[in-house]
Amino acid sequence: MTAHSNIYPTKALQELDAAHHWHPFSDMKSLNAEGSRVITSADGVWLTDSNGNKILDGMAGLWCVQVGHGRSEITEAVTKQMNELAYYNTFFKTTHPPAIALSEKLAKLAPDHINTVFYCSSGSEANDTVFRMVRTYWDKMGKRDKKVIIGRWNGYHGSTLAGTSLGGMKAMHAQGDLPVSGVHHIDQPYWFGEGQDMSPENFGVHVARKLEEAIDQIGEDKVAAFIAEPIQGAGGVIIPPETYWPEVKRILEERDILFVSDEVICGFGRLGEWFGSSYYGVKPDLMPIAKGLTSGYLPMGGVLVSDRVVEGLMLAGDDFNHGYTYSGHPVCAAAALANLEIIERDGLVDRVKTDIGPYLKERWLKLGEHELVGEARMTGLVGALELVPDKKNPTKKFSDVGVPGTLCRDVSFEHGMVMRAVRDSMIISPPLVLSHEEADHLVATAEKTLNDTYRILKRDGWMG
16 A cells, blocks of 8 residues: 555544554554554644644654654655665675765764764664673673663663663563563652652752662672663653752762763754753763654664773674664665754754743743643753642642543644653653744643643542
8 A cells, every 4th residue: 555645534544554553552452443543744843644634743753853844855865865875784894975974974973982883773773782782892891790781760772672671661571571681770860750758959869879879789890881861751751850960970980880871862952962961961981872863764773882882892803793784774874964964054953952942941831830730841842741630739649640641642632732641741852843833832732731631630530
């Protein structure tokens, strides 16, 4: 079936989808009964479904469409590259111009101590690469006992075997007998959900020191790395207190372990800097990247690798036995180059920092006054609203966590906007090209969604 808008009625498309397509992170029994939403086209920050409805893409696809949908510059670059060299691998002492050019560009954008990139096709693959690279590095350095990687509960690093293990999502661990051995999890810097008995400042330091405690408990001679997202995305847009990262930085500088900053969501302008680690002033040894690298136009990921790790991996002069068929794919690299050119040319990183980011944040935070909202938070162009049953007692949770959030998500869709629900947090991550007028529309739609959700929850006895 050729994928064009409205060739088939929505119901026929839904039936075919239910018959043959297993969706990620989905209860397929209930989804097939309900019917999938069918998106047929997109432009800028707007999606169109198979019924002709316009929907504001408040999640930039899946955290990734930085430059907006329908950018002809990217499709033209992809077409040109496909006509020249549609595919060749980078194994066997071979390379090609798009991979070379993209590697040079990424080295220029990365912090000064990072000059090398290892390519893959997704953030999950990037973190699988990190897992092997970290352990191999210490082996080559003659420290074979340094195997344990410390992650955070509720962190997300992908859904592959290693990615799920590095992440701290217990529902994912419950399927497949995970995590694998050698991964240790510590508390997350989630003040609203886990730290309201302290000030945000004190909680930030307290939870950062969980890293120090874990290193001492396990033994520094056995700890290989600490992996963390600058801001936890899939965990619910967990923005750490201002005291958190400075304390983590102190601990990392005092310990001989590697730091992995997972930039899959925070990278490429989302926080108003090229990378989230730069926003928080920390110095990573490895940086998994994906999503905003191509704005989602084609699947591509990678690991930005520090000079220290590169030198260590080359120390023994043998192979790093790891790689993918599509590592450095020429067409994906062409898409990435065109995407990065748009971000630079249009000044989108600075725009998030000085213009649309502050503009949206001011309006988004006012939603925190709503009777249904316990906290509104935002950094750059990523934000969350914590839904609570009793605004006067914000530590109280709904009796069935996740049901109100799912309701609110569905109401938002009905009003023509994508907001994602994580537990009972409503989260957004719109394209970096969002205009002021579109930001106003986003906030107005969110407020309307909150009003209708509150009315339903109040009617059905969820509030108070």
